[in-house]
Amino acid sequence: MQRFSYNIKKWEKIYRYAVLFLMLFIVLFPYYWIVVTSFKTLEQISSAKNIFIPNPFTLKNYYHLIKDTHFPIWFKNSLSVAVTTVAITLLLSNLAAYSIGRIKFRGKRLIATLILVFYLFPPTVIFIPLYLMLNKVNLTNHLAGVMLIYPTITLAFSTWFLISFYQSIPTELEESAMIDGATRFQAFRKIILPLTLPAQTAAAIFSFSWCWDEFLYALVFLQDVEKQTMNIGVYEFSLADIYPWGLLMSAGVLMSVPVIILYVFVQKYMIRGLTAGAVKE
């Protein structure tokens, strides 16, 4: 069958591209501005002339950020928190999603509803009691405390996201393997897991980027300067009397790079994840 051709008028095409490029400009301009500022000298940053190109070009901001601040430690902290959270998230959400997506049992709908509730549950409502709770067991001001809490923001989505992938694999596949004598775990590992690998990657990257972005819990739970995550450390630069723009923008570049790299690799799945639930596949 011949594909329906879109006969859109010329002026409509021009108009659409104009809109798209305008939006592209609005979206991308702040990035250009971050990068440009990060390579400027203090003198140039505080001047209103010749603002578009760093002149002279300098790496001082980056040097200063890495040598004289705790940024490398914060970066490491953020990374270890994010990786641990992703591991916990994948473990718990896979178990649950597998069960909800592939096994028939009573109360399934209730569980699915609960997961939706947890997905929307805002940290705003629980951060104070959580803080008081963790304070009692001396887990505040510890990265371990944050690692324990962060799955509250990733688990529900990850489970919700994975359920649909588990549902899309025919049950006959593993049932036959199990009838042939494989245990459920063997059937899972040999047959199901390889098929859900792309989804696992996407769930992992979603969770990672949320941990990378998390601000409120880190602000509340981590006080010592060498225990903070990157977001809090960098935010606290901005509490100085004068904003150190060069430093902030170079930090901004270094903080964005890891998630942007991840994003480039899994764009396709990110889009599926973004629209999970909202759009029927």
Added chain:
Amino acid sequence: MRIYLLLASLIENQKMIQKKKTKEGFFLREEKTAWIFILPLILYFFSLMIYPFINGIFISLTRKLVGFPPIFVGLGNYIDLLHDWVFHRVVRNSFIYTFGAVSIKLGLGMIMALSLSRGVRGLRFFRGFFLLPWITPTVVAGLIWVWIFQGEVGFLNITLMSLKIIKEQIPWLAVPNLALFAVIVANVWRGFPFFGVSLLAGMQSIPDEYYEAAKIDGASAAQRFFHITLPLIRPVIMVCSLISIVRTFNDFNLVWIMTRGGPARSTHIFATYTYETGFLSFQWGRAMAISIYITPLLIVAIILLSRYLLKER
């Protein structure tokens, strides 16, 4: 993909015979397995979300001064807040922030999706870039907008002055209404791609034949939009808007990073005021009461959303 489908159909018959024999016992064992697998997740949610939440409700009914045990005050904190002018501002700001930002995001998202939807090249190129703000850490997004809106050498003021649109520098983040506007701008920048991409996915799932038929019948572009596109992507619009309303209403990060609720509390919203009351004044009971005031809205949103999202499950 094809291989496993083939496999599945080949073993179908054999399996059906065996399944009949084992069904009863199999099913009971299955049910138990299912619950064992779900248990860790449920335990986690109950101990780190439900329990703190219930605890929080109790805290909101108490008043505690440093060095003394908490006193039960019933609804005292809630009633006090009704007489607190800052809380009035917080409610007003939260609604302006949420509905202002969400409606602009929906509008821009719709324009983006319509422009990209049918007959335009470079879909992946545009979509790829459009999603960048959504993955950028909030701290970076917040600080870059503070920098753009900065009073003396911020990009916006420099540009507006050189274009002779304004005569004097505008201290965007130091004037109450302008600060709220600036925060909304940053929120929109970060959030509209989510709408655009979701709406686009919704539009792409509409069969071409609908448009073809409508065109043959002589429907105009506007008619096609209002009679085909809009009704069919209504669920997507609802889901995105509801999720965004919940997220924006409970936002803390962007506002705290950009303004810390200032100037003169003109950008304080529920979460920032909760934080300030709790962690800067240490009035835990009052702080909890502020955040519990959000829950009715949250419950409504969850009920509406579950209608759309749980349909097929």
